[in-house]
Amino acid sequence: MECSLKVAHFERNGGSVWSGICTNVAYNSLVGVARTFNTYVNPLSPLVELATGKSVESDFTEEKSRVVSGAEGVMAFIPGGKIAGTAAKTVEKAIFKTASKRSTQGGLNLFKWGAPQTTKATGWKAGDYMLHLPNKGTPKLNWQANYRALRREMGLGKPIFDSYRLPDGNLIPTGGFLNAERSVLQGRGWIFNSGSGAWMPPGF
């Protein structure tokens, strides 16, 4: 099964951002890559889920909404995404600080699962990504993993974007993990900047 067939399906549902990425990638190689890399934070999983229409967590046995997979994946594959390594991080930090002030560079985006703001095909910045964590079975375990991942990201000292906003930039009040994430940021002295849509670390 070729990815291009599936991409056409996605395009009906939300956008064509994936067409350039997906058309030359075979289904089997995507599945293989996903099985290899599906560990803690796996930016490839959403792409594979998008292409195959199956959930990586279920080892490709369960159907998964392509709208969600597309949104999960779009973050990780925008050119200029994460830079790995300590040296690179230093460079990235310097670049990011300037770039984010100009609102041209993305970063971690908090999101509301399944929300239209999460699954939109446009409006993302270069380098935007989301945390895609495996389901550990219970909300308690998932929140613990989520919290640890958020704290690690906060440790990088970079602005954290909040994607659950209205077009006018204001935050949408909500419950669940997103509300808890907002509380964690606020409790640690991070300040939400409605102009950039990002939570800024103390002293940024």
Next chain:
Amino acid sequence: MEFNQLILEKLHPLFTEHGLTIAEESKDIVKYESKELIILLVHNPREKSNTLWVSSNLLNSVEIDNELMQKFFNSDLKLSNLPKEIFINNVFLFFISEGEKLLDADKRVLTALVEFNEQRSKEFTANLVERQYLEAANKAWYEGSYSDVVRYLEKVSKDNLSASFKQKYKIAQKRLSN
């Protein structure tokens, strides 16, 4: 029973009666659309939470939560923090009572709902930002960083400053001018 199966069993007949058709369906997400209305029902398996969004345009979608049910629809029905079976049942009860006009894509109701949601978001964000500035000003006060005290408090509406913060603002200004 899976989330989408519950929807197909309980809500599908009601939605199709109102001209809505399924635009997207997976185990945890079902989106219904008509020319005038979009209804999105989502189950988040990680949080075990459920959410209903309604809109006439996806970017202005409104999350129908307990607060909105109470303040906009004057309904005691709960939609947040429920098992999926009860959530689906309450969505059904909502759409055959207070939410019926919404299901009919009544433009006045949809517009009022979007406006209510925008106002709620505006207030939520403004309160959050002001609270942050007050906390930051307080911290700066105890650190003796008077320029920061002034800077932060100037971002807060004067009407929302307590007597204590007004006093801190005055003292900080005085210290800076000395």
